[in-house]
Amino acid sequence: MYNLPSEVFRVAYGDLCYMRHNLVQTLVSTLIGPLLYLLAFGYGMRSGDQDYIAYVIPGIIAISSMNAGFSSSSQKILIQRLFHSSFDELILCPMHTPSVILGKCVMGGLRGLAGGLIILGLGMLLTPGLSLTPWLVLAMLLSCLMFSLLGVAAGLTANSSPTLMMINSIVILPMSFMCGTLFDVDSLPDFAAYIVWALPLSHSTAVMRASALCDPVDPTSVAVILVYATAFYCICHLIIKKKLY
Numbered sequence: 001m002y003n004l005p006s007e008v009f010r011v012a013y014g015d016l017c018y019m020r021h022n023l024v025q026t027l028v029s030t031l032i033g034p035l036l037y038l039l040a041f042g043y044g045m046r047s048g049d050q051d052y053i054a055y056v057i058p059g060i061i062a063i064s065s066m067n068a069g070f071s072s073s074s075q076k077i078l079i080q081r082l083f084h085s086s087f088d089e090l091i092l093c094p095m096h097t098p099s100v101i102l103g104k105c106v107m108g109g110l111r112g113l114a115g116g117l118i119i120l121g122l123g124m125l126l127t128p129g130l131s132l133t134p135w136l137v138l139a140m141l142l143s144c145l146m147f148s149l150l151g152v153a154a155g156l157t158a159n160s161s162p163t164l165m166m167i168n169s170i171v172i173l174p175m176s177f178m179c180g181t182l183f184d185v186d187s188l189p190d191f192a193a194y195i196v197w198a199l200p201l202s203h204s205t206a207v208m209r210a211s212a213l214c215d216p217v218d219p220t221s222v223a224v225i226l227v228y229a230t231a232f233y234c235i236c237h238l239i240i241k242k243k244l245y
Contacts, residue, residue, distance in 0.1 A: 011103025
């Protein structure tokens with residue numbers, strides 16, 4: 001009988017062991033970027049304005065969830081494919097494809113969630129305008145899952161480390177700055193705003209910001225995140241089934 005949670009755990013077990021044995025390094029690498037964003041933009045640009053700090057921290061959490069989810073899954077799979085050949089061994093095991101895909105997302109999800117909660121905790125000490133809500137935790141998990149799935153797809157298709165770095169530079173880095181994380185998307189020209197609102201991080205940021213500030217959550221943004229996550233999952237499933245990696 002197919003037991004999805006059990007298989008996902010077995011696929012993720014090696015990554016979780018790696019994370020446990022390198023917990024300090026993992027947390028430091030996850031947090032250093034978001035903390036620099038907080039110092040540079042939260043304090044540097046607006047001189048400690050409390051309202052702006054409350055505005056920008058959910059965006060920094062969104063960036064953290066994206067980077068942690070994408071980098072964890074993409075780098076792990078690339079290394080396992082090209083250098084250790086352990087991914088091929090995993091595929092040969094009696095595991096279902098959904099278990100393999102979701103299992104490779106677990107580490108990114110945990111890194112993104114841990115980093116986001118720490119950044120939120122620091123933010124709540126700096127400004128009273130932030131709240132930890134169930135919607136915020138759910139939005140963080142959905143964002144981590146979505147970008148972990150994108151990372152799995154990138155790790156399966158990249159044929160070298162420079163190729164993966166190029167994908168990161170072309171796709172991930174621009175979204176970090178352009179998707180409403182540090183400024184309001186509506187301040188952009190109309191044509192640019194339409195493009196930015198088509199990107200997944202814009203909707204992750206919108207849901208996290210509304211949740212953290214206790215504002216109404218736009219169901220359209222939630223739907224867009226689910227559509228992107230489903231699309232990335234289907235791409236991963238197709239790549240594995242057709243052996244395109």
